[in-house]
Amino acid sequence: EESESESAQMDYTITGIEPGAGQTELNEQVIEDYDSFTGWSQQTSSTGAMLTELDNAIQNEEPIIFTAWSPHYMFAKYDLKFLEDPEGIFGEGQYAAKIARLGFEEDFPIAYEILDRFEMEVGVIEDALLLAQEEELDMEELANRWVEGNRDFIDVYTEGLDPVDGKSIEILTTQWNSELFISYVTSEILTEHGFDVTVTSVDPSILFEAIASGSGDVTTSPWLPSTHGELYDRYEGEFLDFGIVYEGSRIGLAVPTYMEVDSLEDFEA
Ligand code: PBE
Incomplete structure (x- = not known):
């Protein structure tokens, strides 16, 4: 006691x-x-x-x-x-989910395929966040440096996919570093493939609302099943859930x- x-x-x-x-x-x-x-x-x-x-x-x-x-x-x-x-x-067994607005897969088949392939080990994220802390990097700098240093790993996500020419995509994220880091990494990969990407950080409730209403395209930032589970349930059916970015979050x-x-x-x- x-x-x-x-x-x-x-x-x-x-x-x-x-x-x-x-x-x-x-x-x-x-x-x-x-x-x-x-x-x-x-x-x-x-x-x-x-x-x-x-x-x-x-x-x-x-x-x-x-x-x-x-x-x-x-x-x-x-x-x-x-x-x-x-x-x-x-709860137990938290993971970060990939969620897109309805129609995203049809409108952006190549971006969808890239993000569908994308995943990252939780240990890799932790090491990157520690590096940012030690070297005082913001999450965009960290992501750019990480992409530079992990070409072989990154190339797999775009292998065999035709480059595109300036189609605009809005990635929504939350304000926490793990989510910002992943969002900027995916943004960099999509940008290098020819997309015109913006990353916008909002509160979790706005994130779900914006994806459900179609005002934002895609996010890798929801934490499930417990952290944002209530929001997920509230909007279920109004978004496309296409998998897991990383597991083992707590x-x-x-x-x-x-x-x-x-x-x-x-x-x-
Ligand atoms: N977090 C980090 C967020 C999601 C990611 C666990 C602080 C939260 O909404 O509580």
Whole structure:
């Protein structure tokens, strides 16, 4: 059992991220469903602010419970543990999905084929994100550098497909680095093949709404089955789901390993 003073030290507050994140919603459910979190609240802000608070807590060996996910460099940089979630709110076996507006496959058969072939190992994404962190690259720079350094890997996606001449495609994504990185990599591959690509970053709810209404073409950014599962179910039938970009992603609430709690049930209400 975690001591009362430690929960009090955290002000009975979960350190969250952006209000529009899928995980923000799930954290609210944790507060609602777990007796151990009665009277707690979630402080939302931004991923950057959460990472600053995490860094401060770790420098001072103070308790903190925060929104965590992988792939992200936080697990390479710090000693962290996901908390057990016996109620299964965060689910298991997360993956990033490929979703397009209805008609995308017919309108853009070559882009569809390229994206249909595209996939990336979660470990590869993690290594790339760590490199960006160390060298202070933004996600577009990281993606361009990654494509340059992985030609053989990339060529497979366009092999045997006729180049196109300036057809416009809008890729929608979310604001998190794993999704921005993948979106800029696919954007670079499509651009090199002749497409005129724009990458637009929006909140998950707008992402689904825009694909369903056809105002955006395609995305590789939804996290399923739990993170954006509610949005997926709301718009099901109004988009084309054409597979998985990467598997083995994880979400949850985490703490530094110097804290004794192991489970969401170990907190003091
Ligand atoms: N995330 C990263 C996002 C999706 C990708 C887990 C912080 C979220 O909506 O919660």
